[in-house]
Amino acid sequence: MTIGFAACRRAAITAVFIGPLLHAPMALAETLKIGISALDDISHVNLQAAIAAGTFKKRGLDVELTVFKGGSPAQEALAAGEVGIVSASPPGVVAALNRGAGQICVGAIRHNASAWYLLTSAASPVTKLEDLAGKKIAIVAKGGTTDFYANWAIQKVGIKADFIPLGTQPTMAAALKSGQVEAAVMFNAFANNLITSGQARVLIDYGKELPKHMPACYASNQAFIKTGGPTLEKFWGGWIEAARKFHADKAWAMDFLKSFYKESDPKVLDFMYETSLRYTEGDPRTDAAEMEATIKMAGVELKKPMAELFTNAFIPEMK
Structure with missing residues (x-):
């Protein structure tokens, strides 16, 4: 481990979220470590909603979040196996892929730039x-x-x-x-x-x-994917279930947002709810056209085949 990476890791803030206790006995849950940019970033409202609703825990999955101050520390942590996935911008994943880092987008965080x-x-x-x-x-x-x-x-x-x-x-x-x-x-x-x-x-x-694009995704690497595929499937299953709950149960969603943002003003909460609806679309899949539009907007060049940039393989079939 380099001195630079150690310094980056010391700058990270780790928070472990433990889902609600289940009444029935169950096997010890596995843990997925995720690197993100900020705990209260609206980009992660679906992730935080899934933690609050217990939809990860329901699948035997605990989620451990680490906040990194910038993309480089998160990228280094991913390469070192400190986390399984990180929130990233596709152009950042392109840069890592071009360097031979073997990173890949495993699902979209959002498909729009609302708010x-x-x-x-x-x-x-x-x-x-x-x-x-x-x-x-x-x-x-x-x-x-x-x-x-x-x-x-x-x-x-x-x-x-x-x-x-x-x-x-x-x-x-x-x-x-x-x-x-x-x-x-x-x-x-x-x-x-x-x-x-x-x-x-x-x-x-x-x-x-902005046209339709994918401004943020969860990225992983080939080393994690080789053994972590079933874990990613549980993650996306919990993510999708939480998104549907957010849309179907406004009262629950408003209570969650009030706690998440520590906000009590009804007007602000209404704004946040309407905005969050567009960040909990429930479909994290992407396609080549969307990725091409994102890369073009960012002005970066992909030097690898598009198939190496993203995959939908770990996202459950949408019904």
């Missing part, structure tokens, strides 16, 4: 994308979805800008309001609060402007 925005401060002189030439744009981390979306924005108008990784949305919001950055790729309740309070203006509503 993602490029924002500027209400006090900023910036009124259009071209005004960001040479300016600072806040992102969460290099190689992640915010980096991907920021790149798409500047490529759209042919400008260059400096991307500043700030780690968390509260830090990004503070930097935007103080003028330390001219724009920020924001999402979820943080973006909504800035917009509705009049503190920020929308430069891009990614949910409206």
